Amino acid sequence: MIGFILADLRRLWAGSLVFVLLVALATALGVAVTLQERALRLGSARAADKFDLVIGAPGSETQLVLSSIFLQPSPLPLMEGTVLARLLADPRVASAAPVGFGDSFGGYAVVGTSTGLVGELEQLAEGRVFATLGEAVAGAAVDLALGYAVKPTHGLAELGGHAHTELAYRIVGRLKPTGTAWDRAILVPMQAVWALHGMAAAEHDDADGHDDHPHDETASGAGGDHPHIDADAALDEDWSKATPGLPAILVKPKSIADAYKLRQDYRSNTTLAVFPGEVLTNLYATLGDAKRVLVGVTTGAQVLVAAAILLVTILHVGQRRRQIGALRAFGAPRTAVFVIVWSELFALIAAGVLSGFALGFGAAKFIAGYLSGESGVAMPVMFAAGDGFLVFAILAFAGCLAMLPAVLAYRQSPAAALRA
């Protein structure tokens, strides 16, 4: 029987191939959408996981998270710098670090922060943490060598931001991959960001004369009206002094209870405190409708394919009435006819479904790889336990679908063999 089925499929190989391809594409569509959506959700949740509590100025919670966790370039309102000092003094806070955005370099975000946060993000793969105003630590996905001089642009270069000419950061260290958007960031001292934007506390005088960075010379020359910033000035991370405004502070509370208390305390007229994970969950709830539409469209396509398959198969069985009749005329039992038609169809659908899963997985991997490259957020494309059930359900459905032509063949009169 298997020999007969194989011979039959081999004979109709072109049609069978198209058939399998059709099923595979329909399946792949659904699989890719599901996997990609899951990867996006898991990836961003994991990226947000590293950050417990974010405090910023009152405004949009979503924007605060998008800017501070995903380093999406858009201006945030500033809060008073004293908030940081207050947080650092709070016994419920394990650590708190300022973050300042707005600058970029060649598509990488230049983020101002403290040495403490660099240490908390991940270990260094090479080099060391910045120790002076003019030093920087690159994220794992930043394709710049140690020693490279980074001249930040205000805003995004492609959006017409102007270059900061008064300071160039020298990359002195590189982080291990974190799987977050921070992999594509260049971390610099917060104080340098303040200085570049004319917000520095007055203590950094233009004292030091010698300058061993030639590019700095030209930079200072070009941006004549800006005050010169001394790249070699040692960092002073005593945040309790009056500090300029801050867009966001990343806080690590000592316990979960502390986290909730802190969030409550810092939701006020002057500050906003959010759990990034919670904000993401709300965001996904909002996007749920979009997902439903996508799933609906995919399902529609799959139903169409299923209907087309059924139509083609029924026509095919009709065309082969004489052959099917002949099988029985020569003594094959009708159950054999049923099994042949059913298993031929089921084998084709199953082959399509399984290759569709592989195809969809590949497509999702490809898309996720592309998106990760763009954003730095690692997107885990993977099957969940429920997917096994899904495969089973689809195959069960395919089995039922294949029953219809099989029953038609089963019920067909064998006398057809005698009629031309």
Add this chain to the structure above:
Amino acid sequence: MLGLQLAGIDVSFPGLAAPALAIDSLSVTAGSRVALTGASGSGKSTLISILTGLERAGQGRILWDGVDICALSEGARDRWRGANIGLVLQDFHLFPGLSALENVLLPARLSGAMTRDVGARAEHLLQRVGLARSTQMIETMSRGEMQRVAIARALLRKPGVVIADEPTASLDSDAGDAVGDLLLELSTESGCTLIVATHELALSRRMDRRIRLAAGRIVEDGVIEERAA
């Protein structure tokens, strides 16, 4: 070797005024060789599909050695047909993509009647009908060779009766003669009843008995004298 007893057969198709087949009684002794003749549309194929249980007769009884196949269920008739009837049709109904041997064995395989003996017999039958290359793909064979494969298939399970519907009609006269020879020889060798519907006088003359149908009725039934002489 099976004998046939037919009684009160009446087959009508919707839309036809007269019955396609109306036979009060007919008996065929086991081991005899019967030609079914008659003009096109006279009911030969209809009679064959009734005799083989491919179609149900509206009325009447069809007894093969006492077994009324009208009383059998669909599945039981399939089984009975597989075990007792060897069928040869005008259009061969061989399956492309399979070799000659695989075609001969296909019905036996599908009905689970495959044994080593059956396999050996298939090889032997192919030799007997003059086909040395049993692994040749069926679609590469000539029509005459195809019909010989079909004859080997019909005889594989040692049926009690071989029934052929226009076995030579789609062959040229040489190939047709060879097929006619084989049908007669092999049915004699294996001792089975032979019923052949044919237009060809040469073939029908070589049989023991000729039944002529017209408009679904038997209009002539006689032993062929020439042969007896």
